[in-house]
Amino acid sequence: MPETGHRPSAAAIRDLAEEHMGREGALLPILHAVQARYGHVPEEALPVIAEVLNLSRAEVQGVVSFYHDFRDAPAGRRVIKVCRAEACQAVGAEALAAQLLERAGIGWGETTPDGALMVEPVYCLGLCACGPAALVDGVPRGRLDAGALEALLNGEGQ
């Protein structure tokens, strides 16, 4: 489980970064490790990672912001990544997503005020023959419908 909410110490980040620093092109593995631990890539991690890899802070920042996966703020306690790509659209994913966002009272990429739920867009999960598809807290789900969403919102599978 990610230690979401914890403010990481510079030493903890340094330890994580140093675990990977010997690898070729270590930055992405390090960022993944940081996000896996903290649920996001905290601002204060950037200079530490930059120093370990002998990069500028701006370079690290540039990489973090380029990739959709890396968050700069903690996620909600539940994260639903709904597929918005064509094959899922063909079976009604857009309407389903709209319903989910409306029920939660948020927009794409937002978290509910109580921090319970975040909904993010994703473009294809390789579940195109059994859409609408989503990753629910990292777990792939297929053939979602209104009933399944309702169950999710009511905390099923938590």
Next chain:
Amino acid sequence: MTRILRIFVSGDGAAKALGADRVAEAFAREMAARGIEAPLIRPGSRGLVYLEPLVEVETDQGRIAYGPVSARDVAALLDGRLESHGLTEKIEALASQTRMTFARCGRIDPLDLAAYEAEGGWRGLEKAMALDPESVVAEMTASGLRGRGGAGFPAGIKWETVRKAEGGQKYIVCNADEGDSGTFADRMLMEGDPFTLIEGMAIAARAVGAGKGYIYLRSEYPDAIRVMREAIGHVRSAGILDRAGLAFDIELRVGAGAYVCGEETALLNSLEGKRGIVRAKPPLPALAGLFGSPTVVNNVLTLAAAPAILADGAESYAGLGAGRSRGTVPVQLSGNVRRGGLYELPFGVTLGALVDEIGGGTASGRPVRAVQVGGPLGAYFGPGDFDLPFTYEDFDAAGGLIGHAGIVVFDDTVDMLKMARFAMEFCAVESCGKCTPCRIGAVRGVETLDRIAAGDEEAVTLLTDLCATMRAGSLCALGGFTPYPVLSALERFPEDFTRRREAAE
């Protein structure tokens, strides 16, 4: 029921997304309750997603297929009260395929090295080690295999360039970024038969003299990441490549949610720890790729085709197909289709046969109105194009592409203006930002389509001009090919681009 020897419950990501883990748990429980002692195996997928979760019960008669199976069905299944599809291998949708790359997928425990070997695994690598590198490349060239990632570049020619390139360290990079909507063949192979990919990469390494390999696997595939990582670990700890006489190590790297990182040079930048910006070519990655070294970048399916080609000879592969599209292609049917899934077939089957006969038409039961072939950069076609044979050449000539061989089916409720708008929106979201026609053009494209939707017919000319600019002024196919879905929608379904205005009048 005759004695059960083994039970197979699909462990593929799509099956799991449809509840296969709960089915497996129910089997463990119900088998214990009945005193049935038989191994419960979690293979990958046979590819028939419409039957997932698929369960196979093996007796001395063979494997009997059931599906879709839910956890509630398990007791009835074990008590012989659930209707089956008969012997799995006799299911028409499977029996009519030509399985080469996916020969083992769905049939064996993906992480069982003994099963892999028993089913013909490592024969291709053995052959490659017995041949000199030049002859390995010659086999690949003779097979006619073309890159399955989308561009269709002949694999043998790429390997030959890398083989001949000067350079101490050379790399094999497997492109497992599979970002195209409507495609899941790479995922299924990695989850269902990961050793085949490893063997293919090892053959490539033998052919070009590479010492290190990377698999760049998208983060959206948690199951594939897990299986592939374990498979690499098994091969390493069993010392299989060492024993074969090959000094080659493979490392898995996980992407970070950027479609453009499927483009080979952006992928290389990403592997190097940089932003996934597309590089100008030349230099070709084959000559100056990862960290400036000669690099083979191939799609999962291209590499995974190599073992069968080496093991059975180039002719066995080249003998299949049509025109300059040789061998087999794992067609993926998805979207609003009745029998969605993966079907490995020789090139040349018509689009209509794929959608109507194999796919069974739409899932909704409504008429098929449009199909998008080749992912988000592929063109939309209609039933009027259903006589098109599925080959690189025929789709190219028809103003489209087969890409990674995904076909997304839409019924008559689809709004093609919306799909065109989505293509532009996707390009805007995923653009690496290097070229203005792509970065800015796509945003303008969305605005222009909104104008058309609002009834501004003049904006259509603007849209076609914009598409021409994107095609001409983009460095890679993201900006360069986004006009395919947009213009094909406009050309084949013009009524969707005027309808609103009429409705308003």
